[in-house]
Amino acid sequence: MTAVADSEPSYTEAPAPPLSRMLLVILALTGIFIAAYLTLHRFGFIGTLQCSLVGGCETVQSSAYAFFPPRTMVPWGMSVALIGLIGYVVLFAIGLLGLQPRFVGSRAVAVTLISLSGVALAFSLWLTYVEAAVLHAWCQWCVVSAILIGIIFLLSIPGVRASR
Amino acid sequence: MARKPVKKRQTMTPFYATLAAVGVIGVVWVAWQMFSGPRGNPATQAVEVAIDPAELSRVQGISVGRDDAPVVIYEFADYTCPHCGDFATFVEPLIRERLVDTGMARFVFYDFPLPQFPNSFLAARAARCAREEGKFWEYHDILFGRQPTWSSMPDPADFFVELAGDVALDERTFESCLRSDRFQDEVSRNMQLGQMLGVASTPSLFVNMKRLPNVPQFSELEQMVREEAGGAPAADSTPGAAQADSAVPATAAPTP
Secondary structure, rough: OOHHHOHHHHHHHHHOOOOHHHHHHHHHHHHHHHEEEEEEHOOOOOOOOHHHHHHHHHHHHOHHHHEEEOOOOOOEEEEEHHHHHHHOOOOHHHHHHHOOOOOOOOOOHHHHHHHHHHHEEEEEEHHHHHHHHHHHHHHHHHHHHHHHHHHHHHHHHHHHHOOO | OOOOHHHHHHHHHHHHHHHHHHHHHHHHHHHHHHHOOOOOOOOOOOOOOOOHHHHHOOOOOOEEEEOOOOEEEEEEEEOOOOHHHHHHHHHHHHHHHHOOOOOEEEEEEEEEOOOOOOHHHHHHHHHHHHHHOHHHHHHHHHHHOHHHHHHOOOOOHHHHHHHHHHHOOOHHHHHHHOOOOOOOOHHHHHHHHHHOOOOOOEEEEEEEOOEEOOOOOOHHHHHHHHHOOOOOOOOOOOOHHHHHEEEEEEOOOOOO
């Protein structure tokens, strides 16, 4: 028994995955479903968005800013909901990878997570500004997503500190 | 020593259990939204929209022409109304050719689907779906051109998709837009703007800030535009002028 244990030192000695990263992964999975919901609506698989809290989802989702780059600039912009879905899937996958014993202390994983979530946060803040200042309409799912990505960014900070 | 790996797995169990629970809830929720919602039932009715008078200038009309044109012609129209069809067929092309293309005027189209025509609201949304692909005016023209064919159909959605193909729109993209609630608020806002401006019938026209009492012939409209462009005195006695002064949008949507 002792011999077996001694042959797996890296497993037993790997640092425990931080709670912050576990929460990050759970929130990224939540974000996947919200982004999937908006993406399915964009592509016609869901007819009407549930929008009982603020009532501006359809205005936001119908606007030129539902695409990036916005349709006011170019006609070929990609659906923002789809961009969000891809982003959350990538964050979820890297976060999950970062929970594996081999990658718990990986600086590369920590830096990738904070970089991606930082870019996503900046993008979400810009979209929130557009809702407030340009469209004067709020989409509750977009607001929830912006809050999620803000929390994910904060949760990615401890991983960078721990990997120094 | 040998128990440590077991302990580690136990530590992660609550996390994976939570992750699985979130995953199951998420999948069920998305599936519920897909299969219980009104998928395939396009929005065909206006909705109540709260609109502050200060926000009127942001109601989205569809504009064509130079932003700095000296005269702006606003039209509130219904795709099912025969008079709108006549105006779109015989007058609008002349407006675009002789007034808009020459830089004398900008033309802004607003939806005003009349409740007595059950297909009007869907048609208005369809045209805005076409606008998403940059072909509003092409679709607007074909909708009016084929008005007798679809206006009395019980459900014209499939026909609208056919028309989308006729103007070289991506039919799948168009249909996904049409069979949703997209632009329901925007068209509803257009209607509310018209109501606030006193529009009661279609087509209703405004030249700069003045509401026209009747639907003009092109020659009459051209004369009005030339007078406006030349700085002729405004016809203060024109019915509706006072309402229009305060509420006609100063800025409209850019040319699609």
